[in-house]
Amino acid sequence: MKRSVKVLLRFDQSSASEPMIYYLAKDYDIVFSILQADIRPGEGGRTILELTGEEEDIRRGLEYAASKGVSVKTLTKAIVWDELSCVHCGTCTAVCTHQALSMDPETAMLSFNNENCVVCEMCVSACPTNSVRTDFA
Amino acid sequence: MKTVQEINEKIKSGTAVVMTAEEVISLVREQGVSEAAKKVDVVTTGTFSPMCSSGAFLNFGHAEPLIRMSSVSLNDVSCYAGLAAVDCYLGATELSATKGMEYGGANVIEELIAGNRVHLKARSYGTDCYPRLEIETDVCLEDMNQCIMFNPRNAYQNYSASSNTSERIIRTYMGTLLPRCGNVTYATAGELSPLLKDPELRTIGIGTRIFFGGAQGYVSWEGTQCFPSITADSEGYEHIGGATIAVTGDMKKMSTEFIRAARMDGYGISLFVGIGIPYPVLDEDMMRRLSASNEELYTEVYDYSVPLRSRPVLRERVSYAELRSGSIELLGKTVPTAPMSSLKKARDIAALLKKQVSEGSFLLSERVAPLQLDTVKKGLKG
Ligand code: SF4
Ligand code: SF4
Numbered sequence: 001m002k003r004s005v006k007v008l009l010r011f012d013q014s015s016a017s018e019p020m021i022y023y024l025a026k027d028y029d030i031v032f033s034i035l036q037a038d039i040r041p042g043e044g045g046r047t048i049l050e051l052t053g054e055e056e057d058i059r060r061g062l063e064y065a066a067s068k069g070v071s072v073k074t075l076t077k078a079i080v081w082d083e084l085s086c087v088h089c090g091t092c093t094a095v096c097t098h099q100a101l102s103m104d105p106e107t108a109m110l111s112f113n114n115e116n117c118v119v120c121e122m123c124v125s126a127c128p129t130n131s132v133r134t135d136f137a
Numbered sequence: 138m139k140t141v142q143e144i145n146e147k148i149k150s151g152t153a154v155v156m157t158a159e160e161v162i163s164l165v166r167e168q169g170v171s172e173a174a175k176k177v178d179v180v181t182t183g184t185f186s187p188m189c190s191s192g193a194f195l196n197f198g199h200a201e202p203l204i205r206m207s208s209v210s211l212n213d214v215s216c217y218a219g220l221a222a223v224d225c226y227l228g229a230t231e232l233s234a235t236k237g238m239e240y241g242g243a244n245v246i247e248e249l250i251a252g253n254r255v256h257l258k259a260r261s262y263g264t265d266c267y268p269r270l271e272i273e274t275d276v277c278l279e280d281m282n283q284c285i286m287f288n289p290r291n292a293y294q295n296y297s298a299s300s301n302t303s304e305r306i307i308r309t310y311m312g313t314l315l316p317r318c319g320n321v322t323y324a325t326a327g328e329l330s331p332l333l334k335d336p337e338l339r340t341i342g343i344g345t346r347i348f349f350g351g352a353q354g355y356v357s358w359e360g361t362q363c364f365p366s367i368t369a370d371s372e373g374y375e376h377i378g379g380a381t382i383a384v385t386g387d388m389k390k391m392s393t394e395f396i397r398a399a400r401m402d403g404y405g406i407s408l409f410v411g412i413g414i415p416y417p418v419l420d421e422d423m424m425r426r427l428s429a430s431n432e433e434l435y436t437e438v439y440d441y442s443v444p445l446r447s448r449p450v451l452r453e454r455v456s457y458a459e460l461r462s463g464s465i466e467l468l469g470k471t472v473p474t475a476p477m478s479s480l481k482k483a484r485d486i487a488a489l490l491k492k493q494v495s496e497g498s499f500l501l502s503e504r505v506a507p508l509q510l511d512t513v514k515k516g517l518k519g
Binding site: 107125 | 399484
């Protein structure tokens, strides 16, 4: 499933000269927006990116970056809801005070609105079927 | 007006009119109880909730050489082996010796029903007729002999809603309760809930055929702590509650659609059990009960921050319609509500049961004996 994460990448002298972002886009099919960047070739620096792509591609892409000596820190962990294993009990909605998780009154099914989520992670431990988890935890 | 035999004849000839409890509520609103009682033959119900008092009797079959298992574990979850040589009881809430509250008997049950293999370790003290001292192997449902789910207390007729007046978060079998009455949780399917639809237990009894975890099962006895009651609150509103049933079914025929492990944070492991009961519409009175809607079915709100039998009541009466609306008034403020029981699955069960009865693959049964109802609630001294 497609998702977005914000990551902080720190480059040292040698990794700053690698065309990292080019490879991430080309080999891992990840779409970027650069939220902040301060990199000097030959010196190093940091950048904050928002990456959008397949969960697995993002994970592998970041692994690749790490293997090139880039320090990777996920800034905003994201909540992933596994709709297939969810039983729509509603237990998670008891702790989601931001209404990111809510029950549809008509269908009685859970819906997840990522925009409202503040990643407090209360739902992760509350879900009886382990159907919500934090990504990149 | 109608008998179960007559209704079964109609089911067999494909002419029975079957509706879910939700559908029949709309019908009664439009046409009245007596018209609906004439038209409809069977009303189906459903529930899908965590039900702790659940488990299964398993028979592994005999090994070569023979072993009389005296201690048994499956995926490190201990089973009760004080039975015959290769029999045991796997309880849903038993926790794993290695993973603690993350994994328990209910997870083993779910894995077995999913068709997975689980790791059996058994030990014995050895006897002349059963010399073997230990065995370690993987087993799956298909390889075993009988795998009989026997749940001593399921399908609570009604259950009180819960909130928390204390200053701290409490983690209970009713979910995570936020401080200062930050939320209210409730655990019944309301108007779809099986035993709420036959409060006097006119048709439920030993031998009643039910939908159980995806298979056809039976009511085997009254459930433990079965104390059915119909009482009026201080304003004269009728509250139904307290009946439970003990149920039996073939685990090999069950599905993980309707049986799932439940990890209750800070509490332990429980089992989501899907149960549905099809009711014969015997007469108008039966139809009146079957068509009771969420607006007419009530429960109470209790304060779970007081862990005593005498925990305080925060609201004496709240309807399931209010609970379902997403918030209720409690102690002068509007408090969000959350279900613990899956209405979606309850609907799926009622609809599937409707289909099975309509097709003739699920016949109604006449009970063999009524449940024993003159029980008095006893406490434990100590
Ligand atoms: S608590 Fe888990 S299983 Fe229940 S509705 Fe939420 S995500 Fe689904
Ligand atoms: S992490 Fe917090 S805000 Fe986000 S869905 Fe879970 S409970 Fe709601």
